[in-house]
Amino acid sequence: MSILVSKSTRVITQGITGTSGLFHSQQCRAYAAECQPGVDVFVGGVTPGKGGTTVDGFAVYNSVIEAREKTGANTSMIFVPPPFCADAILEAADAGMDLIVAITEGIPVMDMLRVRRGLEKSKSRLVGPNCPGVITPGVAKIGIMPGYIHKPGSIGIISKSGTLTYEAAWQLGRVGLGQSTAIGIGGDPINGTDYIDLLEMFQNDKGTEGILMIGEIGGNAEQLAAAYIKSHVRKPVAGFIAGQTAPPGKRMGHAGAIISGSGGSAAEKIEALRAVGVIVSDSPGGMGDAMLQAMKK
Amino acid sequence: MKIHEYQAKQLFKAAGVAVPQGIVAKTPDEAAKAFETLGGAIAVVKSQIHAGGRGKGTFKEAPQQRGVVLVKSAAEAAENAKRMLGNTLVTIQTGEEGKQVNTLFVEQGVKIARELYLGVVVDREVGGPVLIMSSEGGMEIEEVAKHSPEKILAEPFDAIAGLYPYQARKMAYALGLDATAVRSAEKFLPQVCRFFVSYDCSMVEINPLIITEDSQLMALDGKVAFDDNALFRHKDVLALRDLSEEDPSEVKAADTGLSYVKLNGNIGCLVNGAGLAMSTMDLIKLHGGEPANFLDVGGGANENQVTEAFRIILADKNVKAVLVNIFGGIMKCDVIVAALLSAYEKVGFNVPLVVRLEGTNVDKAREMLKASGRDIINASDLTDAAQKVVKSLGA
Numbered sequence: 001m002s003i004l005v006s007k008s009t010r011v012i013t014q015g016i017t018g019t020s021g022l023f024h025s026q027q028c029r030a031y032a033a034e035c036q037p038g039v040d041v042f043v044g045g046v047t048p049g050k051g052g053t054t055v056d057g058f059a060v061y062n063s064v065i066e067a068r069e070k071t072g073a074n075t076s077m078i079f080v081p082p083p084f085c086a087d088a089i090l091e092a093a094d095a096g097m098d099l100i101v102a103i104t105e106g107i108p109v110m111d112m113l114r115v116r117r118g119l120e121k122s123k124s125r126l127v128g129p130n131c132p133g134v135i136t137p138g139v140a141k142i143g144i145m146p147g148y149i150h151k152p153g154s155i156g157i158i159s160k161s162g163t164l165t166y167e168a169a170w171q172l173g174r175v176g177l178g179q180s181t182a183i184g185i186g187g188d189p190i191n192g193t194d195y196i197d198l199l200e201m202f203q204n205d206k207g208t209e210g211i212l213m214i215g216e217i218g219g220n221a222e223q224l225a226a227a228y229i230k231s232h233v234r235k236p237v238a239g240f241i242a243g244q245t246a247p248p249g250k251r252m253g254h255a256g257a258i259i260s261g262s263g264g265s266a267a268e269k270i271e272a273l274r275a276v277g278v279i280v281s282d283s284p285g286g287m288g289d290a291m292l293q294a295m296k297k
Numbered sequence: 298m299k300i301h302e303y304q305a306k307q308l309f310k311a312a313g314v315a316v317p318q319g320i321v322a323k324t325p326d327e328a329a330k331a332f333e334t335l336g337g338a339i340a341v342v343k344s345q346i347h348a349g350g351r352g353k354g355t356f357k358e359a360p361q362q363r364g365v366v367l368v369k370s371a372a373e374a375a376e377n378a379k380r381m382l383g384n385t386l387v388t389i390q391t392g393e394e395g396k397q398v399n400t401l402f403v404e405q406g407v408k409i410a411r412e413l414y415l416g417v418v419v420d421r422e423v424g425g426p427v428l429i430m431s432s433e434g435g436m437e438i439e440e441v442a443k444h445s446p447e448k449i450l451a452e453p454f455d456a457i458a459g460l461y462p463y464q465a466r467k468m469a470y471a472l473g474l475d476a477t478a479v480r481s482a483e484k485f486l487p488q489v490c491r492f493f494v495s496y497d498c499s500m501v502e503i504n505p506l507i508i509t510e511d512s513q514l515m516a517l518d519g520k521v522a523f524d525d526n527a528l529f530r531h532k533d534v535l536a537l538r539d540l541s542e543e544d545p546s547e548v549k550a551a552d553t554g555l556s557y558v559k560l561n562g563n564i565g566c567l568v569n570g571a572g573l574a575m576s577t578m579d580l581i582k583l584h585g586g587e588p589a590n591f592l593d594v595g596g597g598a599n600e601n602q603v604t605e606a607f608r609i610i611l612a613d614k615n616v617k618a619v620l621v622n623i624f625g626g627i628m629k630c631d632v633i634v635a636a637l638l639s640a641y642e643k644v645g646f647n648v649p650l651v652v653r654l655e656g657t658n659v660d661k662a663r664e665m666l667k668a669s670g671r672d673i674i675n676a677s678d679l680t681d682a683a684q685k686v687v688k689s690l691g692a
Contacts, residue, residue, distance in 0.1 A: 027627065083529060108527035109419055110497050113456045116424055132626075144596070146626040146657055161572025162596075163624040167679070170624075170655060187571060189421045216572055219421045242575040245560075245582045246591070253556045253571025253593045255526060256421075266579075283583050284576035285679035 001207025002136035002181040003156070003198070004099055004127070005075075009041060009140055012073040014064065014080050014088045016045025017055055021079035024103070024144050025058060028077070031147040032140045041140050043071040064095035077133070077142050078102040085129065086111035089192075093124040100192070101142045102128035109255075112190040119192065126192025130255065131184035132162040143184065145169075153178020155291060156202040158195055159214035160187050160221075160254070164242060164284065168214055171288030177295070180208040187254025189218065195225035203233050210236040210295050212287065213278070215269055217243035218256040222269040230276040236294035238279040240287045241266045298523045300537045301345040303402040305519035312492045315485060315515045319404035328378035329371040331403035339406030342366050342377050344386050346396040347542040349504075349520065350437075354388030356380065357395055364388060364398075367406065374403060389437075399541065407515065412505035413472060414438055415486075415516075417493040420453065428452045428460060428490055430468050434505035460490035477512035485514040496534065497527030546609050553605040555594055562587025564686055565610035565619040567603070569594050569628060576679075577622045584683035586690070589616045596628060603633070604640035611644060618649045620686040622679070625656030634662040638669050649674060649689035653682035 011028070015021035025042055032041035044059040044067055051062030061067035064076060076097045080088040085104045092100045107129050119126055127134055133143010138152040144162070149169045155177050159165040165184055172179065180202075185193055195213060202208045211233070215222040222241065229237055244266040246252050248259040259265050270280050279297075281290035300308075306316040320331035322342075332340050344351050344364040351364030362380040378401055387395035412434030420427045430450045433441045441448055450471050454460040465486040469479040493501050502520040509515055528535050540548055550557030556571065560578070564586045568574035571593045578588040590613065594606055610616055623633050634654070641650070653676035654662050666673055674689065676682035 024627070082526060106526045108497055108530075109499070109524050110456060110494060110527065113419070113425055117457070144627055149626070149656070159572070161570060163568075163570030163626065164572035164576055166624045166626050166656065167573060167576075189419065190424065214572070216575060221421070224422070240576075242572045242579060245578045245588060246575055247558075247560065250558050251525075252558060252575050252591050257571060257575070283680065284573075284580055285683070 001205050002139065003201040003205050004125070004181060004183065005134050005136040005140050005142060007036065007139060009075050009142070010071065010073045011042050011075040011077050011142055012064070012067045012071060013042070013045040013058070014076055014078045014092065015047065016058055016060060017047040017050050018079055021045065022055055024079065025077070026056060028141055035138050035140060043073050064092050064097065068095050068097070073097070075099040075101070075142060078104060080104060082106035082108070086115045089115050089126060090118045093119055093122040097124050100124050100126045101131070101133050102126060102192070103131060103133060103143060105130040107188070109190055112188065116190060127183060128186045128192060130188045131186030132165060134181065134183045136181045137179055145182070149173070150182055151178035153180065154207060154209040155179050156198070156205070156208040156211045157182035157214065158198045158211065159184050160216050160256070161214055161242065164214055167284065168212060168240070168287045172212070172291060175288040175292050177288070177291055180205060187216070187256050189256035195221055196228045199225060199228055199233055203235060208235065210238070210291060212291050213237060213239040213273070214287070215239065215241045216254065216257050217246050217252065217259050217266050218254070218264045220263060223272040226272040226276045226278065229278065236297055237277070238281070238287070238290040238294040239273050240281045240284055240290065241269045242284065298525055298528060298534070298538060299347045299542070300521055300534070301347065301400065301539065302343065302519050303345055303400070304537045305521040306516065308496070308521065309492065309516055309519055312488060314488050314492060315513065316519070317405045317407050317515060317517065319402050322378060322401045322403050323399070324382065325375040325378040328401055328403055329375040332368065332371040332374040335403065335405045337405050339367055339369055340374060341404045341406060342368055342374055342381070343402045343404060344381050344398040345400040345402055346386055346391065346398060347539070348388055348390040348396060350388035350390045351386065354386050354391070357385040357387060359384060396542065407507065407517065408510040409507045409517070410510050410512070411508040413508070414441070415489065415503040415506040417490060417498070417501040419499070423453045425453055426456050426490065426493060428454060428468065428486065430472060432472055434507070438504065454490055456494050459494065460487040462487065474508065475512055478508050478514065481512060481514045497524045497531060498522065499524045546612065549605070550592070550609055553602055555592060555602060555606055557609060558591040559613065560588050560590050561615070562589045563615050563617040563690065565589045565613065565616040566622065567592050567594060567606050567610060567619065568622045569596065569598060569624065573622065573624060577620065580679055580683045581620065581686065584687045586683070586687040589613055598628065598633065598636065600636040600639050603636040604643050607640045607644045611646070611648070616648060618651070618686050618689045620682060621650065621652045622682060623654050623656070625654065625658065629658040630654045630656055630662035631658040631665060634665045638665070638671065641671060649686070651676055651682055651686040651689060653677070653679065
């Protein structure tokens with residue numbers, strides 16, 4: 001089983017005529033074709049003004065509503081540049097997409113506040129922005145992760161990171177643990193889906209037996225997740241928090257990765273998670289082992 | 298992106314947020330003239346750097362000289378200016394290297410009835426901007442948060458609607474302001490909040506925010522930082538950037554599309570992805586080493602970027618070994634190795650280099666490294682990489 005991405009997922013790409021949008025749509029289409037031969041999972045794209053054209057076999061539409069009507073898509077993968085991305089997310093929500101995966105990095109915080117407001121009354125779930133996407137191994141991937149790294153299995157991954165997630169999936173594979181679904185929630189301070197949202201889904205997913213949480217400095221999402229784990233999660237959880245050596249006050253790549261004043265340090269997050277029984281690896285090299293240890297408990 | 302106090306006050310003034318009168322001075326002569334133009338009996342000469350704690354800070358070259366001084370004559374203004382300009386101010390926020398002062402702000406003396414604290418930030422948990430105020434003005438807010446958290450008032454407000462007058466009154470009554478000051482706050486506070494939103498700020502801090510003897514609110518200090526992601530739509534703010542306040546390597550890196558933060562250790566790192574890059578720093582530390590930097594080459598690193606990354610890392614004289622940690626996803630390992638080998642030639646390596654690669658085309662990439670004949674140490678996983686690079690220091 002899985003969460004968010006299943007055999008009924010049908011995807012259009014907003015920003016499909018851009019270099020990244022097209023390249024990754026092609027990669028995702030190829031992965032889906034391997035997993036589900038004969039099924040069209042990636043069914044087109046949207047670039048306002050280029051509707052009616054095709055690009056490498058993908059039909060391009062002017063709007064998400066039109067794309068949805070013509071293709072039956074229920075998911076949008078977004079590669080629109082930062083100045084226009086918030087607008088693209090809101091358009092996808094307005095068109096009634098079930099799932100919106102925003103890959104784009106660099107959206108202004110104020111724009112994301114407006115997006116959050118706009119999504120309040122919507123049934124759409126937003127993952128990201130500034131994230132690698134979502135993958136249900138063996139079914140489909142919506143994002144930029146290398147498909148082959150993720151073996152199908154029963155571990156759910158929730159991560160703020162991109163390449164660190166691939167490292168985690170690789171380590172899990174080495175100890176014989178595949179994934180049900182792996183989700184990158186992204187490195188921005190304001191995002192669409194948080195740890196708690198996914199912990200709840202994984203707790204309720206029959207196909208998920210253990211959960212790996214990968215966090216980093218900045219904010220208190222991991223601490224809030226720890227409280228949620230204590231009261232709601234009965235499946236084994238392991239974790240790793242990046243940035244133990246990050247200096248306070250400096251943005252470490254991700255917009256959200258900054259230790260400010262009294263909050264957001266790796267040490268606090270690790271302590272909060274360990275206090276509720278999460279097996280947290282001190283080293284990024286020990287994520288696979290931590291998950292194995294948690295599963296044995 | 299940060300700006301100087303005098304720039305923040307210029308922006309405040311234009312946005313209708315009350316500030317004292319002030320004049321920029323870059324020479325002792327200008328400081329003297331500024332005093333005269335302001336026409337008061339007293340003025341304040343303030344060092345302009347991108348850090349706080351200036352009032353208590355002192356200069357390396359003139360240890361008796363403070364970063365902010367009250368002066369009573371044009372001559373005094375000039376004397377102090379002479380000891381400040383071109384010298385290094387060390388404050389609790391600059392670190393012991395301090396920052397060079399190139400600009401002064403000479404401000405009219407204002408009669409202060411009360412000092413408050415005001416800050417505006419985006420709170421992730423609340424999911425929106427919050428106005429933070431405290432009766433403990435002039436103090437380090439983190440100290441107040443630690444010892445008297447009940448003295449900190451927080452009022453979340455709607456980014457689109459702004460701070461409502463009733464919210465401003467709520468704050469004002471809680472702070473015990475008199476009736477006139479409350480009316481002043483009803484204008485001042487929403488204006489600051491509107492400023493925060495319209496300029497895409499990441500932080501606005503006015504410490505102290507003063508109540509004058511006429512019960513008017515006024516920003517005696519101003520710290521403003523902007524959301525880097527939004528600068529594309531604030532060209533006027535970009536023009537205020539002071540590159541001399543930024544680390545030149547970090548600026549160079551950003552211009553090349555790299556994310557770089559200088560640290561104090563001796564093991565340089567080059568990684569793709571912010572989370573993996575932070576983890577690599579952590580990894581080095583865990584194995585007894587000290588990371589020299591954070592560096593994220595990003596998802597599409599080309600030869601030019603890898604070359605520049607190596608140059609920046611090796612320009613740091615503290616670096617005695619380098620660890621490259623790449624997890625190739627869409628980025629193929631052989632592509633990165635080609636860039637790496639080319640950069641290696643161009644830049645000229647004279648310290649040990651440990652490379653850990655995993656991901657797409659990793660076997661081909663490892664072959665290429667071996668075939669290159671270069672003295673590059675191959676690592677199989679993260680733990681192996683960390684152990685090898687720390688060991689290489691002793692070699």
